[in-house]
Every structure is written in C-alpha cells, then in structure tokens.
Amino acid sequence: MIKIKVKPEDFVVEEVADLSFQKDGDFCVYRLQKRGWNTVDVLKNLSKKLNLPSSDFSYGGKKDKYALTSQYITIGRQGYKQTTPSAPSSSQGGGEGRIKKSWLMRKNLQSPSMVNSAEIERLIPTKLDKENYSLSFVGLMDRPMGPDLIKGNKFHIVVRNLTEHELKSALNEIECVKKDGYSNYFDDQRFGSFDARQGFVAEKIIKKHYNGALKIYFSRIHPEDSKDEKEHRKFIYENWGNWQACITRATSRFEKEALNYLEKHPKGFVPVLQRISHEEMVLFFSAYQSHLWNEVLRKIIRSISENNLKISKGIAGDYLFYTQLDDTNKTYLNSLVIPMPASNIRMPDTFTETLYSEVLRENDIKSPMFNIRKIRQAFFKGIERKAVVIPEELSVDYSEDEIYQGKKKLVLDLFLPRGCFGTIFIKRIFS
Numbered sequence: 001m002i003k004i005k006v007k008p009e010d011f012v013v014e015e016v017a018d019l020s021f022q023k024d025g026d027f028c029v030y031r032l033q034k035r036g037w038n039t040v041d042v043l044k045n046l047s048k049k050l051n052l053p054s055s056d057f058s059y060g061g062k063k064d065k066y067a068l069t070s071q072y073i074t075i076g077r078q079g080y081k082q083t084t085p086s087a088p089s090s091s092q093g094g095g096e097g098r099i100k101k102s103w104l105m106r107k108n109l110q111s112p113s114m115v116n117s118a119e120i121e122r123l124i125p126t127k128l129d130k131e132n133y134s135l136s137f138v139g140l141m142d143r144p145m146g147p148d149l150i151k152g153n154k155f156h157i158v159v160r161n162l163t164e165h166e167l168k169s170a171l172n173e174i175e176c177v178k179k180d181g182y183s184n185y186f187d188d189q190r191f192g193s194f195d196a197r198q199g200f201v202a203e204k205i206i207k208k209h210y211n212g213a214l215k216i217y218f219s220r221i222h223p224e225d226s227k228d229e230k231e232h233r234k235f236i237y238e239n240w241g242n243w244q245a246c247i248t249r250a251t252s253r254f255e256k257e258a259l260n261y262l263e264k265h266p267k268g269f270v271p272v273l274q275r276i277s278h279e280e281m282v283l284f285f286s287a288y289q290s291h292l293w294n295e296v297l298r299k300i301i302r303s304i305s306e307n308n309l310k311i312s313k314g315i316a317g318d319y320l321f322y323t324q325l326d327d328t329n330k331t332y333l334n335s336l337v338i339p340m341p342a343s344n345i346r347m348p349d350t351f352t353e354t355l356y357s358e359v360l361r362e363n364d365i366k367s368p369m370f371n372i373r374k375i376r377q378a379f380f381k382g383i384e385r386k387a388v389v390i391p392e393e394l395s396v397d398y399s400e401d402e403i404y405q406g407k408k409k410l411v412l413d414l415f416l417p418r419g420c421f422g423t424i425f426i427k428r429i430f431s
Contacts, residue, residue: 002430003161004423006403008035008068010158013422015071016151016415017060025140027058027074034133038065040279042133043073054279058144061418064189072138074145147418154393154415155422159430160401162408166430167398170410173429174396180325181334181390182428183301186290187421191316193287195220197237202288206369210269215240217276218255270374281377289380291316292341292359297387299355300336304329312431321428336387343370345382389420 005011019029034042039062047054056076063069162170194200195216204213219237221230232249239245243263250256258272265271298320302309305322312319325333338352339345341360344367347353360366370380391414401409416422 001161002159002166003404004157004159004426005066006158006160008066010160011064011067011422012156013063013067013069013071014154014156015061015063015069016154017072017145017149018151019072019139019141019149021139022142023140025142026077027141027144028077029138029141029145030073030075031070031136031138032059032073032133033068033070033136034063035068036065036132039063039071041065046135058146060145060147060150072145072149074141076144077140150418152415152417152420153422155413155425157412157414157422157426159410159412159426160407161404162398162401162410164408167408167410170429171396171398174394176323177391177425177428178394180322180330181388182425183297183319183321184386184389184420185294185297185319185424187423187427188315189421189423190290191287191314192222193220193284194291194316196315200288200291201284203363205273205284205372205375206288206365210273210374214258214269214272217273218258273375274377276377278377281375285378285380289340289342292363292365293338293385294319295359295363296338296341296352296356299358300333300352300387303351303355304333310428310431312427319424319427319431321431333388334390337384338387339382339384340380341370342380342382343367385419386417389416391416391425 021029032039032042037045039059043054043057043059046052047057052075057073058076059071059073061071063071159170193216198212198216198220201213201216201220204210204216215237219233219240221233221237225233232251235249236246243259243266247256247259247263250259254275258275261268261272294317298317301320301322305325308323310321310323312321322329322333336352337348339347341356347356372379393413393415395413397411398408399411401407403409412425414422414425416425
C-alpha cells in the first residue's frame with residue numbers, strides 16, 4: 001500500500017499570496033510555519049499565549065494538520081479604538097472579523113503609526129518552536145488576510161512504499177493528468193465534521209432537524225480522536241436525551257452549560273446551536289456544501305466517462321476520475337465552472353442544471369432551504385469552482401525508498417490554484 005505523510009517533510013505546503021505591503025498599514029502580516037497543528041488550533045493557542053482576542057487574527061485558508069505548512073496570517077493594529085469586548089462563544093477561533101481590543105493598547109502604545117517593524121517583532125514572539133510552529137513578521141497591510149489574496153499553494157509530496165509496477169503506473173497516469181487534468185474534488189480533510197452514523201451537522205440544520213444537528217455536534221467521532229474522546233462521545237451518543245446522565249460525563253464548559261440548559265429546556269436545541277462559534281459553524285456549512293458540490297461533479301464525470309473511470313474511496317463518497325477524454329468533453333470540462341450549492345445560484349448549462357437538481361432531490365433538499373434563518377453564524381455562498389484542474393510547475397523524480405527497503409519513492413513538486421487539494425492529485429494517479 002502506498003504511503004504519504006510518513007514524515008511531516010514528506011508533505012510540504014507553501015501558500016502563495018498576492019500581498020500588498022504598506023509603510024504604515026493597520027494589519028501586521030506574519031508567515032506562520034507549522035507541523036502537527038491545524039490552522040484554527042494554532043490561532044486559538046496564539047490567542048491565549050499572547051493574550052489577544054481571537055477577532056484580532058485573520059487568515060486566508062486552513063492548512064493540513066499532518067504536513068509541514070507555511071501560510072500568511074494578520075494581527076490587527078487599529079482595534080484599540082474600540083473597547084467593546086467580544087461576545088462569549090463556545091470556542092475561540094481564527095478567521096476574519098472586526099477587532100474589539102488592540103494588543104497595542106495592552107502594550108501601552110498610543111498610536112499604530114508609532115510602532116515600527118522592530119518594535120512589532122519585539123512585542124510578538126517570532127519563534128515558538130516548542131509548540132511546533134513559528135511566526136515571522138513580514139510587513140504591514142491596510143486590510144486583514146483573506147482567501148481572496150491567495151493565488152494558490154506549492155506542494156512538495158513524497159509518496160513511499162511503491163512497487164515497481166505502482167511507480168510505472170503512476171508515471172503513466174501523470175502524463176495523462178498533464179494532458180487532460182483531473183476532477184477537482186474537495187478531499188476527505190474537508191469532511192472532518194462528518195459522522196458516518198449520523199451525517200452532516202449542516203444537513204440537519206437545513207432540514208430543521210435541530211435535535212439531530214446538536215447530537216452530531218456533541219457525539220460525532222473522528223478517527224483521530226483519542227480513546228478517551230471516543231468513549232466519551234459514544235456515551236453521549238448512546239445516552240442522548242438523558243440529560244442528567246450526560247451532564248455527569250460532560251467535559252468542556254460549553255458542553256456542561258449546553259446540557260444543563262437542555263435539562264431545563266428539553267426542546268431548546270436552537271438556542272444551543274446559536275451559541276456555537278462562527279468559526280465552527282462555517283466549517284459545518286462548508287463541509288456539507290462541499291459534499292453536495294462533489295456529488296454534482298461525480299454525476300458529471302460518470303455521465304461523460306462512464307466506461308473509463310478510476311475510483312478512490314472517500315469518507316463521504318467515492319471519488320470518480322476519468323482516464324481519457326475526447327476533444328469535445330475535454331474542452332467542456334476544462335471550461336466548466338460549477339457554483340457551490342446555495343439559493344439563487346445559476347448553473348452554467350442545462351446538463352449541469354439537470355444533474356444538480358437530481359442531487360438536491362436525492363438529498364431531499366429544495367433550493368430555498370439554503371436560506372437559514374434561525375442559525376445566523378454562517379450562511380451558504382454560491383462561490384464558483386472549476387470542475388477540472390491541471391497542475392502547474394509539475395516536476396517528477398523517483399528513487400529507492402530509504403525507509404521501506406526494496407520499495408520506491410516518488411517525489412512530486414507542483415503548484416495548484418487556491419482551494420485545490422494536493423491529496424486529490426495523489427488519489428488520481430494511484431486510484
């Protein structure tokens with residue numbers, strides 16, 4: 001079986017962004033390098049360590065936990081003008097947001113313009129190696145970091161434990177991908193909040209199954225959870241509705257408060273859902289929206305290339321890849337842009353519209369249901385996404401695998417546009 005991410009250095013992701021630096025901007029830009037952390041948890045840790053509100057931090061995209069990654073974040077400077085504290089939430093998170101209090105004010109600095117780069121580097125520690133991440137100050141901008149500033153990501157990927165046959169096959173498939181590209185799915189890491197027993201939190205919210213949404217939130221089990229976490233969540237799942245029993249096993253403060261509230265208000269699921277943080281709710285909404293988008297693309301690929309398919313298993317659906325295309329279908333797919341499922345979106349053509357309608361019907365969804373009124377922390381946006389991606393700056397090397405004796409390793413360097421998954425590229429050439 002092929003292996004990736006054997007070492008953090010085997011999967012390196014470097015964010016490429018179009019940043020416009022200013023001599024005296026209101027946002028400090030840092031390069032965040034990390035391993036063994038996801039982006040949101042790093043920012044939570046920084047928020048506590050540096051005594052900064054989470055709303056001071058902004059980033060463009062979430063980077064994989066099981067990789068060596070670098071990306072840009074910003075920390076706001078001008079929020080000292082506002083002194084209203086942030087509203088409490090179930091957890092802290094990163095993301096974009098207006099600043100409530102300034103770290104400059106807490107450092108007794110009177111004006112952002114008085115702070116030079118050297119002073120900023122002194123105030124914010126640039127090396128936190130014990131935490132497996134580090135910050136490097138790179139300049140100032142007049143706006144926070146956001147996804148629109150990201151051009152894409154450079155990937156360095158080492159695939160190990162390959163037989164001669166697997167290596168030869170992969171090299172052949174790479175040549176096909178160079179010519180025809182590959183299906184631009186969202187990969188499994190997008191679906192970390194999916195629970196195989198219960199489904200998606202956002203799916204339950206769309207269908208107004210608020211009890212089910214909250215049950216998933218508190219009882220979903222992720223494969224990487226510790227044994228204790230899995231046992232805890234299994235107990236909550238099996239005893240859901242028996243609030244007294246659940247309260248005795250509650251761990252986090254939010255869990256205790258939520259379960260105590262439900263004991264007093266047995267139908268009070270919506271108020272508890274409304275207290276889930278913006279950051280988490282965005283993850284839940286984007287996960288389900290991405291799943292539905294994948295479903296549409298799966299139908300398109302199956303219709304266009306029914307007899308020339310490769311399949312790779314996924315946690316929320318299989319990934320279907322075409323292996324060859326005629327010129328007509330190649331031209332069509334390379335130009336196809338599909339909006340994310342939301343209300344009031346327009347599909348690019350009748351064919352895609354028909355398949356999209358099938359996906360909604362199969363999932364018991366009607367377009368107006370995407371307008372969520374009771375849960376306001378997040379919403380569905382009809383952002384457009386290309387159906388096919390062709391790797392750029394692709395270089396390939398291979399040699400003996402120094403870790404797995406008698407096997408080969410494949411070393412890949414490539415650039416992918418924003419939002420594209422390097423792991424989907426790997427699935428394509430080894431499916």
